Amino acid sequence: MRIALDAMGGDFAPQAVVEGALLASEELSSDIQIVLIGREKVIHELLHTHTITSSSIEVVHAEEVIEMGEHPTKALSQKTNSSIAIGFGLLKAGKVDAFCSAGNTGAMHVGAMFSIKAIEGVLRPSLASFVPKEGNKYGVILDIGANADCKPEFLEQFGHIGSIYAKYILDIDNPRVGLMNIGEEEQKGTVVLQAAHQLLKNNPNINFIGNIEGRDIYNDKADVVVCDGFTGNVILKMAEAVYTTMHSRGLEDEFFAKFNYEAIGGSPILGVNGNVIIGHGVSSPLAIKNMLLLAKRMAESNIHIKIKQALAG
Amino acid sequence: MRIALDAMGGDFAPQAVVEGALLASEELSSDIQIVLIGREKVIHELLHTHTITSSSIEVVHAEEVIEMGEHPTKALSQKTNSSIAIGFGLLKAGKVDAFCSAGNTGAMHVGAMFSIKAIEGVLRPSLASFVPKEGNKYGVILDIGANADCKPEFLEQFGHIGSIYAKYILDIDNPRVGLMNIGEEEQKGTVVLQAAHQLLKNNPNINFIGNIEGRDIYNDKADVVVCDGFTGNVILKMAEAVYTTMHSRGLEDEFFAKFNYEAIGGSPILGVNGNVIIGHGVSSPLAIKNMLLLAKRMAESNIHIKIKQALAG
Secondary structure: OEEEEEOOOOOOOOHHHHHHHHHHHHHOOOOOEEEEEEOHHHHHHHHHOOOOOOOOEEEEEOOEOOOOOOOHHHHHHHOOOEHHHHHHHHHHOOOOOEEEEOOOHHHHHHHHHHOOOEOOOOOOOEEEEEEEEOOOEEEEEEOOOOOOOOOHHHHHHHHHHHHHHHHHHOOOOOOEEEEEOOOOOOOOOOHHHHHHHHHHHOOOOOEEEEEEOHHHOOOOOOOEEEOOHHHHHHHHHHHHHHHHHHHHOOOOOHHHHOOOHHHHOOEEEEOEOOEEEEOOOOOOHHHHHHHHHHHHHHHHHOHHHHHHHHHHO | OEEEEEOOOOOOOOHHHHHHHHHHHHHOOOOOEEEEEEOHHHHHHHHHHOOOOOOOEEEEEOOEOOOOOOOHHHHHHHOOOEHHHHHHHHHHOOOOOEEEEOOOHHHHHHHHHHOOOEOOOOOOOEEEEEEEEOOOEEEEEEOOOOOOOOOHHHHHHHHHHHHHHHHHHOOOOOOEEEEEOOOOOOOOOOHHHHHHHHHHHOOOOOEEEEEEOHHHOOOOOOOEEEOOHHHHHHHHHHHHHHHHHHHHOOOOOHHHHOOOHHHHOEEEEEOEOOEEEEEOOOOOHHHHHHHHHHHHHHHHHOHHHHHHHHHHO
């Protein structure tokens, strides 16, 4: 297995990325190759400053870098030798099994849509994340930011795709899907949510348990939390703020520590023909390491093929 | 000053309500009268079981009770002798300065709209709550559940009305208004939020600081958090869940304790011609007490008159 990693992506790149790759290489079995994409010279220098050396790290040169603030489409079309462009080139050609970056989120989206493209039948690819649950479990939440405005059918499909993700990545059998809403009754919430509720309820591929509320985010009611990208983004950033505020107040707790973005590592784009993970802009070495471990799980389970089969089937 | 309280409203009524009224009467000055509305006999029995007696508690008999699950409009039109109907009657007649209930939320809304009515110029009355902020401060968040679907103009007006509320209830001079969104840039978020951003920015009555994000919920960026009732409801219930989960894990902290609904007491309906506060269904005596203390602050500051003047001006 080969996992590509944008060495130039993120506020603390390339240092933090290279360190994260080294941390991951210590945990991953030797048949897993990490492919660092970026300025060869800088990467090699960084690799050499570390006592840990790893034969499972390979470097692919990329002359250009898409900066965090650049316009995604424009940057991708102009910087064909950027680490992101080259990463998607390798992924599309099947030379790597996953591509991860903590760089320009928009460029990662556009890159995925224009190279490996959306799976046929996918209405809108979405970004997913994990939510820690009571009882040392995890759940899936999607969308967390790719689609602020959602039609009811998008939400229905998030429920379906999220179920497949929860099944193969978290090993949850017949995952329970909940629709984030402001009350349990099916007529609650926005017009879009009322319609989405009916679609989810009537979809035979989804184990729909009904509406859930903000208070259910940490409990064990649902394994898959369905919401539009606006709501999911607010929830996730608020959960991060809870962790940060607790940390700054000297409150340490293993449950809330799971909300630290570093523990989650990155968010996959679900619904495209390949394994693509986007990391937090501020990614630390630990976050990069966990992004790579997630990429490995995704590649191992062939999650995008599973999604494709489910939608075809 | 006279504050009416629905003795029959809430999951633990009338016991918890009567106890809360007694707690409040200990803290309020003797010229503030609490008017308990409900079944006289039961209320008197409860009052007599307590050693604390208070001359500042008065009982107004109401034969009927609107139950939590009843249809608001139907219940109000049929149960004209219910505690909620009688409470709004007293408020409309000017016989009380505020009306509080932890009962049927829908009936409280409908009751307010049909008795004291919306202030002229108010597009949609909203529900507000407090959010604890860094540095021992509080901010205001609205809407937290009255309007799941919002037009841009509604959000603009929430910003204006929320500013007045923050100014007179929290004593914040020139409150900073933030729009809950998924990025700082003004083109971020849903179509509705993009339009709302422009309206807020161009409104001379609003000290708009721009978009804020889920991660800013606890920090000191904005004094007034503007969002639709869906987003606000999810945020508030999630904040409650943070408190509950922390509490259950033995983590006690005075900052997060402020997220306990009991500390906040209740949510005012802003934009109607009178002081109306809705409490949490599970209200404890402490929550009832704090709801009454909030009612006092609202009545003292004549907040609904201030809102009316601002909208007329």
